[in-house]
Amino acid sequence: MIPRQGALEVLLQFLERNLRNNKIGTLRIDDIMRMARLVLDTNIFAYENKYYRQIRGGAMGSAFTQTLANIYMLDWEQQLMHDQQADQEIDGRYIDDVFMTTNLTHDQIKIRLDNAHREDPNIRISYSIQSTIDFLDVTVNNEHSHLKTSIFHKSAAEPSVLPYTSDHPRHVFRNIPYAALLRAARICSNVEDFDMERIRIDLSLLLNEYPPSFISKHFHRFFEINQTMAVFERLDSQVYYQLHQQLLHKPTRREQQLQQATGDIDVLPEVLQRKKPWDSNVMYVKYNFESGPRLAFQRDFRTWWKKHFAYKGSNVEHVQLKFAVKTNYTLEDMFIRKKPPSAMLKRKPTNVLQQAT
Structure with missing residues (x-):
């Protein structure tokens, strides 16, 4: 529900501050701003045989709205970031979830957060100040000024993964144990938490009818690929620490693409959208x-x-x-209609245009 005019002003400042030659590829700032206004002002949708136009905020789920809200939040958090950098503390944000460390007293940090709460009437914040915090899928615990991380499991979450009897290609099942162990090794900062998570993954796969031999094979594959096979049965703290650091700082494929494009922001869209050339062989x-x-x-x-x-x-x-x-169509693909009837989309709206907030 960010204000449109305020968000557009922040977007303009962000582009002017970060774009080289005031362009992204062949698009100038004026072109980007014109398209941004077009997207926000023409968000019309159909519901129960009526047309509506959104007059406040942006469409949830829209890639543009998410990006615009992220830029707006970046502008809002500048003072908090400045204070955290001055105190040499950690500050991180994912969309609208913020994580911070501090050595201030409880009253001092409350004053700082209350000031941030009053900074923008469109942004309301709630906060929790504790030595142990759940942030996204990570539990962060402050133990004698050392941060310890482990995987956070919601109490309502069930140990469900893709059943082994599901009609999916074999490579889909091979990737599930590997990806689960990779996530655990990246998040868990000590070997005890990793071992507990490995047991949890093992049980989850067994409950979803994965054969024990299949699970063992792909657990071994994970350690073989990451060169820790010799200590698969029992990881000691030092070996696990090296594995954790290796995987924690290993860039993903998406991060590698961004790193290649950081030398020139003008080529960023081209790099991210580049397709492999056609190969006749x-x-x-x-x-x-x-x-x-x-x-x-x-x-x-x-x-x-x-x-x-x-x-x-x-x-x-x-x-x-x-x-x-x-993969074959699922029942969801067959039964859920995500678009209005084609006849309704072709009909030009006249007097049925409604305004919605």
Whole structure:
């Protein structure tokens, strides 16, 4: 529910402060501001055979609204960030959740937060001051001036993952144990918490009908890839600390793309949206996965391809096959309608345009 005019003013200041040559690619600041106003002022949607136009704030779930709110929040938190940097403290924010450390007294930090609360009438904050805080999916505990982190589990969350009997390609199931261990090793700062989380992951997979041999195999794969296989059965604190630091600071694929683009902000959109060039030596085969007759589709297709097309001396002998597996439609895809009827979208709104807040 951020104010539109105030958000646009903050956006303009942000662009002028951060853009080189006042452009992103070929877009000038004026072009960006014109599109921003267009998005905010023409947010019209249909509900129960009536049209509505949003006159306050922005559409929830819109990528532009989220970015604009993030920039607005960045402007709002400048004083807090300045105070934290002056005190050499930690300050972090994810959308509208803020985490801070402090050595001030309880009354002093309350005064600082109350001042931030009064800074903007459109932003209302609630805060908790404790030595142990749950921030997103992390529990942060201050133990004698040392921060200890572990995974935070909501009490209402159930140990559910994709059931092993689900009709999904095999690589989907292989990635689940690996990704769960990777998350645990990144978040848990000591080996005891990591071991407890590993047991929790193991039990969750067993409850969702994953075979014990499958779980053990991919647990071993995680430690093999990260070169800690020799101590898989029992991690000591020093070895785990090295593993934790290695994975904690390892950039993701998205972070690597951003790092490559930091040298020139003008090429950022181009880098993030760049597609691989077409390669005539590679053919992608797309098919819907099924655990029945099509389970052997890749093997049978390769045999057929080699026999009738890629035989020795043929023009396509050098072509490499890569399979792009698609998951079948779920009940949600089939039963949930996310758009109004096409006839309603084509009809021009006249007197049925309503205003909504």
